[in-house]
Amino acid sequence: MATPSASVHIRSDQYHLAWDRSLPPVATVSSGSVVEIDALDASGGQLTEDSTVADVTTLDFGRVDQVNGPVAVEGAEPGDTLQVELLDFQPAGWGWTASIPGFGLLADEFPAAALRITQLRDGIGELLPGARIPLAPFCGEIGVAPREEGPHSTIPPDTFGGNMDTKHLTAGARLFLPVYAPGALFSMGDGHAAQGDGEVCGTAIETPMRIVVRLTVRKDLHVTAPEFQTAGPLASATNRGPFYATDGVGPDLLTAARDATRRMIEYLGREHGIAAIDAYLLCSVTVDLKISEVVDAPNWIVTAYCPLGIFG
């Protein structure tokens, strides 16, 4: 099926750096319109195919996680739902993955900056020699204007969407967002070529992305936070063989998530000879965090799952 032609195109320089319901729209479309977006990577172009780790240490955080838009959708009113059909994602031919000092699930254990540039070819990104990650492109940032006045950072997600970093929002999925402002004021960005559930080091394979979506106002549906229907089976590019899994066990889910990740890093070192920092980046782009059980008080289990096919 061909991707529908867009009725409006949003350029890569039509972005904003905070969610804010007072922002004027860069375009207004009718409900059911197809919108095409050219998005820079999450660094806003500060990192390129030729960057080195030194460029990570000098990143200007004021320019990180820009989102393209906002696009007003005619007829959208507070209380409605904006249906976002994710029609197509075309990543660039390269991406970056970084451990940024002070940012990430194990930030205290990985204080130094790290950077990997990955070529993206034939649906695969070889993050490390011998670790071939199947690509499953999506966008970390998809949102609408917040309910509250004033600027909201684009880093944390919220009930209006934003930086959800949800890997299963691939092409073919339909996302439902609560409308809080007239016109909804939709924006999107933060292209990811591949990511694990959790995004533990704080970055995916970050890439500029060409995006096509269809925006439809739903008067018949009321949601209070993001909901979505996936395109089909989950993680079909990676869920093709066995996984290795490590448990974090204890009374706090965040600590358990940290333990599970730390133990996966240990496994990747022990069995695959991968340096700890590289294993941390690998976890972020391909290892999935699941809540195995959250009822056998006082101890919960978070499990980290690594698809072994990446080494095949």
Place this chain on the structure above:
Amino acid sequence: MATPSASVHIRSDQYHLAWDRSLPPVATVSSGSVVEIDALDASGGQLTEDSTVADVTTLDFGRVDQVNGPVAVEGAEPGDTLQVELLDFQPAGWGWTASIPGFGLLADEFPAAALRITQLRDGIGELLPGARIPLAPFCGEIGVAPREEGPHSTIPPDTFGGNMDTKHLTAGARLFLPVYAPGALFSMGDGHAAQGDGEVCGTAIETPMRIVVRLTVRKDLHVTAPEFQTAGPLASATNRGPFYATDGVGPDLLTAARDATRRMIEYLGREHGIAAIDAYLLCSVTVDLKISEVVDAPNWIVTAYCPLGIFG
């Protein structure tokens, strides 16, 4: 491939109700032996195919989550790893799913007891009319003797395994547990015919289970908590079509898990006409909790995923 014949058989009445390194083994086997276990359901036979909700309210918790064993494995010493190959699981023809007052992720919102008896036929359990759950049998409880002296409840899991309630430990998986006591002292039970990641109401489709495992001492491997390799792709019985997903967004993962589950219950009511208590049970047996992102401070996202194929 035929299941290897067992060198020892553990009867359903050879169980214990606490993990305790001082328990005498009911059998001793050599490393590499195949062990067969007949396990009662998690209620220890208190609930049957003919039970009603009244039987849930009178459950004797002192008899819940018994585990069969312990089996000593010759040569296992503290610091070794016990490799548990999960060879075969044969559930009974029925199972139960209950909301037990005071127990479960949303215990405060579902104070009344509830019970569903499900017939298990042709790999399917129809928990509710029109909700056909593909079976993926495993055991909630798999463990060895703890490091510390004295009795340990079988309800919470720990680094020695125990009540891990991990749905991906199906036949064909290999589990690695740290050995803390001479002989390891392995036990297992708590048959589940199907469960979602999280087991949110506190019970799966609980069923008596015939279990076959191979126990091998690994001197070449040292683990500090459970690790495992899955049999193949994850959830292959359910991961066959689209999922509907609901987000919980906020600074605490447990609260986010509760929100995501609550919103899935709302969705199941809104779109599928399922009563809230039934939807809660349905979530427990088939909805998966994933940590979508845990790095975009201060807000994390837990997402609940329901396989829509169950309604097909």
